[in-house]
Amino acid sequence: MTSFKTFYLSRILGRNVYDTNGKFIGVVKDLLIDTGPATANQTPPFGRPVVAGIRLKIRNELKLFSFRYFEITKINRKIDVTGHQLVELPIENIHNGLFLGEVILDKQIVDLNGRKLVRVNDVRLVSLSEGTYAIAVDVGVEGLLRRIGISHPLKTLLSFLKISIPAKFILWDDVEAIDFSNYNIKLSKPYSKLHTLHPSDLADIIEELGKSTSTNVFSALDEEKAADVLEELEKDTQIHIIESLPLEKVADVLEKMPADEVADILDGLEDEKAESLLNEMEAESSQEVREILEYPDRTVGSLMNTEVLAFNENRTVDEVISEFRSLRPEADELYNLFVIDDKEELVATFSLRDLVVSQPNVMLKQIMKTNPIYIYDDQEIDDVAEIISKYNLLALPVVNRNNQLEGMVIIDDVVEDLIDKRRTNR
């Protein structure tokens, strides 16, 4: 049989199902798709999820049947659903089942290519001889009109005027369902496609979600990704996420973040909550955060990054590089290197470039630049931007009044601060 039929979910829902003798069975309530990994010998065509089950309402009772014995026929735009055999499908048999009507239709989903939330107006399915598959979601105006039931007449009308209604589809591979608030089935790996998104985009999406959904999506991220995303979120959403997740989980994520960002977040929380988070975090991380929290608002100290790489001037290039290999520091730290003396006072700066192009046995004092530009930790944040732009720096070392190195301010943080200020002025 070379049948190749495409149809829309909205045309199936609510339709009467008959058996092969034309006897009424029930009404279609939903379709269940299997998004789980396809078995080795049965790769679905185009890698799309297969429709595994059909939920029917039979005499006021909802029942799930295997879709294998159902047939969709389309004659002159009229769709019929025929059930050849009723085989009940236990929901446990499907590992990653999604009810299309419940989780996809009318819900917001993530468009992975457009990196934004879209609302699903309809789902397009294709029926082949080997099975029925969900191929795309319809997010366009046409889908909307179809649901209301005026798509066809309007299209005919507009075709006289040579106007076409734009249809907008997104392929199944490029979407991820996120709203499971009406759902009571636990999925084994929800939101897995979201990991491909950049943390900033993910943060934008999470901000737009409802409260329970945003928490669910966030908690599905691994700690590293979660830390990056948390850093990018707006204040309100940060606080909401932190308050709705278990303390240990939040502490683990915070440990992965730079101390100045953590201090910023904790400042927005209630004292007791912030204190219990600090206690839950590892001592080393929480100590750094506490130090920053002691600085008054709007001083350089409250913005600085305390993770810096500083070495004695008598160390050799080789020693420093091998220390990098064992420490594996973040890029921000690696690009801004400092020389301190025995009293931890800032002596000089040196660059990764100088280090890499020098011979292994050269000492730091031979390649370092003395008289570094620096700023005191109790100076105003506003001074940083001026100095950074004047000297064309990417980061600025911060010292206390005893000239001891306390940390550095990165240009990123300064820009963020400036943007925040412009926003609040508006």
Next chain:
Amino acid sequence: MLKGRGRSIFKKIALFLAILGPGIITGSVDNDAGGITTYSVAGALYGYNLIWTLIPSFIVLVVIQEMNARMGIVTGKGLADLIRENAGVKVTFFIFIGLLIADIGNTTTEFAGVAGSMEIFGISKYISVPIVSFLIWLLVVKGTYKMAERIFLIFSVSLLTYVISALMGKPHWSEIGSSIIHPRFKVDSQSIAMVIGLVGTTIAPWMQFYMQSSVIEKGLKMKNFKYTLIDIVVGCIATVVVAFFIMVACASTLGEHGIKIEEAKDAALALKPLAGTLASAVFAFGLFVASIFSATILPLATAFYVCEAFGFEAGIDKKWEEAPEFYVLYTSILVIAAAIILIPNAPLISISLWSQVINGILLPVVLICMILLVNNKRIMGNYTNKPINNMIGWTAVIVLVGLSAMLLLMPLFNS
């Protein structure tokens, strides 16, 4: 150690000020040109007789806005989102087409307010309306909306000038008191229409959407709900107090002299010989501020909810290319409304009347959706309605539906 942040009375006041806003802004927008017109006409036509309607309106208003705020805080989702996700496309379509048409009508009324109030100061509507609508459009598209909202909020204090207008008309307080204690209600189609109009303008459907969104935007929390509640009550009191004084102002002057009016502008003009030039100018200024405030928020809010419900990108922080549907919709509402006003001899009164009727029909539908949503445990968790909220909500629905049905059936019995 964390910085010392003592919990003092100042901290509490600061917290309240931070939370303040959604309720009070919504309350101020509520007294728009349409509202002022309805209150003026009611006062002029029925004297003090319909003032009692403000009391049940106030109770229902508080209950509804409390539900909106609670839904917004708990779910973090707009009312349009929730309706679309739970009621399906057809109900959503019905509500939002109705809302769109009613709001174009309402925006037209706002521009009528702008035109009318400026005419009292001697400025032709062919000058004031194009300039005002262009400025409003620019304000939003250029993204300085937030600042504008704050300025409007300060200006909305000028609505209290109606108190002055009312006092200048030397009202009879004992009569006002007795009409509130012993409400009189003549059952005929005109007074039923008036009551529906009064309730419909005080509890406009689009405001439920607006309230819920602004609560979300503020990032409020359930923990501080009592402050939100204060905000709502203050906003509702402001609405009702202003409405009260407009009705009193018109009742004690126009009502007693049997002067009939059809527009808010007429009220301002008619006040002149009876309560003095100042009272008239004050009334006109209040009308102008209220009209601009609502003419800014209404098209914006409408475009936003329609886009939210149908899944288009929306928001003033988006660029034109990112959210074309939103901006086209917003601009169209503004342009259509302004254009209708500029048509010579446009049937403004029927437009205003019909948009109120659509509002009146939509209100119970939106209310039913809201009550069903707010009682849904899957959506609201532990924050579903208490029986008293449901009782007041359902009573309001039944009374409104009853009144609308009476209004429609009345001609059949009279003939």
